[in-house]
Amino acid sequence: MTNLVRIGSDGNIQPLESADFANEVDEFQGYIRQNPTILGANIVIIAEQLDTGSGDRLDMLALEEIREGIVRPVIIELKNVEADIDALLQVLRYANWALSNTDSVRLHGQSKAKFKELDNSSVKVIIVAPAIKDELLELSNYVVESIEFGFLEFRRFRDNTGDLVALDWKAPVIPPSSSTVVQKEWNWEKFQTELKISSDRIKVAKHLFDGLVELNSGKGWGLTPYFRKYYVAFKKSGYNIAEIDLYSKPCYLGIQLSKPPKELGLPEIHPEFEQHYAEEYRRQWFKITNADTEVADFCDYIEKALESH
DSSP states (O other): OOOOEOOTSSOOOOEEEEEOOOOOIIIIIIHHHHHHGGOOOOOEEEEEEEEOOSOOOOEEEEEEEEEETTEEEEEEOOOOSSSSTTHHHHHHHHHHHHHHHHHHHHHHHHHOOSSSOOSSSOOOEEEESSSBBBHHHHHHHOOOEEOOOEEEEEEEEEEEEEEEEEEEOOOOOTTTTTTTSSOOOHHHHHHHTTTTOOOHHHHHHHHHHHHHHHHHHHTOOEEEEETTEEEEEEEETTTEEEEEOOOOOOOOEEEEOOGGGGTTTTTOOOOOOOOOEEEETEEEEEEEEOOTGGGGGGGGHHHHHHOOO
């Protein structure tokens, strides 16, 4: 159980009062609506208490920008008590609805978010609760490949200065026998055979991938690679810290930054590369054209991205 205290200049400890929510639908959901960045910088809530036609009401439906202008559905389930395995069947029904009803998701999203394309090859599920059972984390790893889970332990505290929020993103438990890379249903071979991506582009992407994996291991960043349609994301705490994008030719490396590199005091790197900062999505993009680019050159940028996560 998370407890917060304030230590005064005189050394006295003052416990902060836990400000639990009275109920899920009115107070908890309203708080998330007013503070959506709790769920992630690239998530836009598009519907609440949505009737999926099976007698259930989905707490929140959202869209997550996964590449510039490309979004996917996000299911947000709120629990005012500890979330256990009973929540799993509930969110799986919602996820199946989102994957099977692309037109409905698109219709809800058109009035709330700007996007070029809705990618329904996968759906993200975020369960938000004051505590998450270990069994839920473990079982989520065995769910169908098209669903990606995020678990957020969320508690609110209060003192005379206002609200303080404790956030702790929990990762699904990967069995010890599994690879540390979560490839799920997409991989390099399927990129070539199903998406018709050329071997030259795959070679560049693999070079970037291997370099990022090596840096991740050596630096202890704690990133987890996920293979998705047209891209590979390196995630931490539910955020895409870096991603290798094969949607546009030849290949792009994206790094999440809160501001353009110059404003963050980052040095200019690879001026010979076409590069730009996407303000709306808070991402710095580099167009990578060859497979001998030194991936370690991007280390400062990735570490800056990790500072806020």
